[in-house]
Amino acid sequence: MEELSEIDVISLLKDSGLRVTPQRIAVLTFMDSHREHSTADEIYLSLKQEFPSLSAATVYNTLRAFIEAGIVKELRNGDHASRFDINTSSHHHLVCVQCGLMTDVELPEVPLEKIGREHHFEVSDYHVEIKGVCSACSGNESVVH
Numbered sequence: 325m326e327e328l329s330e331i332d333v334i335s336l337l338k339d340s341g342l343r344v345t346p347q348r349i350a351v352l353t354f355m356d357s358h359r360e361h362s363t364a365d366e367i368y369l370s371l372k373q374e375f376p377s378l379s380a381a382t383v384y385n386t387l388r389a390f391i392e393a394g395i396v397k398e399l400r401n402g403d404h405a406s407r408f409d410i411n412t413s414s415h416h417h418l419v420c421v422q423c424g425l426m427t428d429v430e431l432p433e434v435p436l437e438k439i440g441r442e443h444h445f446e447v448s449d450y451h452v453e454i455k456g457v458c459s460a461c462s463g464n465e466s467v468v469h
């Protein structure tokens with residue numbers, strides 16, 4: 325997905341019925357340019373330097389408002405802190421069981437209609453998590469994330 329410009333961030337807020345505040349613009353812009361499913365703390369710590377008046381509570385409340393407006397998805401992550409995904413379309417994740425890193429992954433399409441028919445089940449959504457150990461944790465690659 326293409327990066328949104330600041331103007332698009334503002335119209336996304338407006339279109340979602342959200343009040344446009346500098347904090348909301350900052351959080352949304354950060355999430356758009358850091359698509360690694362940040363935690364609330366990561367977002368807060370990254371924005372704190374630029375916005376000294378920003379509190380952790382504001383970041384949490386902002387994320388709640390985004391989730392309610394449907395422009396951000398919360399990804400619960402076992403014992404790790406929840407991560408937040410600006411990509412709200414149906415997609416899947418690789419999940420590192422050691423550091424909690426979540427990476428988007430493309431999977432072949434699942435025949436949801438056929439499965440629904442066979443089980444008399446109305447499928448509304450699905451999400452696949454492939455668990456394992458990321459390269460930074462396994463030491464297979466000297467990439468720091």
Ligand SMILES: [Zn+2]
Pocket residue numbers: 420421422423424425457458459460461462
């Ligand atoms: Zn890891």
Ligand SMILES: [Zn+2]
Pocket residue numbers: 361409411415416417427428
């Ligand atoms: Zn994702």
